[in-house]
Amino acid sequence: MSCTDSATPALTLTGVHANIDQYHILEGVDLVVPKGELTVLLGRNGAGKSTTLRTIMGLTTVTSGQIRFGGQDITGWPTPRIAREGIAFVPEHMGVFGQLTVRENLMLAAVSGAMDEERLAWLLALFPPLKRFWDRPAGNLSGGQKQMLAIGRAVIEPRQLLLIDEPTKGLAPAIINDLADALDQLKSQRVTILLVEQNFSFSRRLGQSVAVMNDGRVVHTGTMADLAEDEALQHRLLGLGLGEHQ
Template sequence: MADNILELSDVCADIDQYHILHGVDLALPRGELTVLLGRNGAGKSTTLRTIMGLTKVTRGELRFQGQSIRGVPTPAIARRGIAFVPEHMGIFSLLSVRENMVLAAIGGAMDEARLDWIFNLFPPLKRFWDKPAGTLSGGQKQMLAIARAVIEPRELLLVDEPTKGLAPAIINDLADAFEELKAQRVAILLVEQNFNFSRRLGQSVAVMSDGRIVHRGRMADLAEDEALQRELLGLGLGAHQ
């Protein structure tokens, strides 16, 4: 049996009067990066928000490290070791980079060794440490969003569309950072449309359609099977650059 850090079983979730998730079954292997693919509106972002307790579960079970997190408040889920980087990043634009990081640290105290490690991952953050976060470029803001998520050690990182709208050089820098997080055995669930980025980083893959998981497997196998890509996603993944 695989050593799974997170398991979703028959999870259903609604947003207002809309039924978004229709029985999601998903298992994330410990220490691996899993890519969550699917067409727009498939339920990928809602899945991340549901894991984080931001969208209410109406049926099913979520277990993290073997313990139920259904109905657990979002701050308590974070304290258990799960971090979330939403698509909009959630940066406090009027605060400095340093102030954004302080807010993310437990008790407002940042471990110096941990901070040095983050500066090695994202050198621009050190350079703009006392600058307002709103003055950063899009790529630098994404670096800050990820850095805030990992200023404390995490067991699981949920990341929604980190490369959207970014230049190729910045995307490569982000890929290097995710490789380092993988080396630290942080489990990552990544929603991403850039296939080259997903193929480089992904070990496991799950594909969503209409609020359900319709395929699970190894990323390398899906990357080699264009017919399966077209069946699941409607086009070859090579079109997602």
Template sequence: MAESILSLSGVRADIDQYHILHGVDLEVPAGELTVLLGRNGAGKSTTLRTIMGLTTVTQGKVRFRGEDITGQPTPRIARKGIAFVPENMGIFSLLTVRENMVLAAVDGPMDPARLDWVFDLFPPLKKFWNRAAGNLSGGQKQMLAIARAIIEPRELLLVDEPTKGLAPAIINDLAGAFEQLKQQQVTVLLVEQNFNFSRRLGQSAAVMNDGGVVWSGQMTELADNDDLQHELLGLGLGEHQ
């Protein structure tokens, strides 16, 4: 396994009076796509938000490239090279695709070569460049959300349930884009409920339950073991389309 770019050690986090994370231990290998799996309410989305400093850590450490980033402000964490695509996508509906992308390029004008690369990943964005983002389809909005996160080089991309509510054809397009990101060795931590999508893309995997990681390893190990899938997730990956 590659060296970890991100590690969580004994991370506990609360939201209001609720204890959500109960000692999360997680390693994210550099240059790989890691999938974070688990039932609804297991703590997957909270884990991503905690990494970004959006949920307060009450115990444990979050380390990025060996540096303790626990408790640092979210803008400082982002400037270290971590991008976050939340489940609600976080785009500006009243602004055009172009304006959304310009705002995301915080370090200055967009690099034309990198923008062309993004257009290769997500061709509809070029077609609808001057369209209000709120008028895009659900799949196109998701493409825009991911494009905003990668318009500048990032060392780590956190993505929360990108396929939720999307049609199979759009999911397939997204999978193709993530395959290209993998070829570029972009490190991705992906929270996902679509297990076939996860099996197709994941190199490493971790399974959460009740606010903690209960299993981690290679995705092939999980994908090839129906008994393990049922034990950890309650059903097999192959039972989902």
């Protein structure tokens, strides 16, 4: 696809509705994800954040509304086609294959063919444990190492957009800091990232743009810097202050 116009958002959702079974989860989501930035999607539990990512990826069906990627309407596309177009998804459960080695997991994710050696070297420098456990089954990795592998699988080939769902959940602070450093490197390469996260210290460090969801809708958009400075707004939107959760 052609995404040469820097003014075109990486991703735009307009009035997106989606159901899971009989439940109406997304109730008209409007969201703009700027190209080349990390946008954090915040909200209370059950607000619809993870469903939004799954809907973008074609894993939950849009019942009405439109999803545009780089100006192209991708509403209703099957997930493999969306992935080939340049969107990668790191789900909350990580999605690694436990019986396969780290190497085999990365090989499967390199859908264009053999892994690019230069990019692989960059990836292993980004996540050193992957090199250390290269020939070990992924199921034997720690939670943090599995998360590194999950993100590594998503970026083993260049992607135009990364969707990452709660990468810090259940991880130790030192591993969270390593993940933040890695995402900072991806940001420096102008990779567009849409991140769902409950760790507000992590979100504040990484986020440039922010959108807050409630009851299946986006109820606030702006910069993370502005939200981080406005404790009253944090309490109104989230029921807590960012400074209260480190």
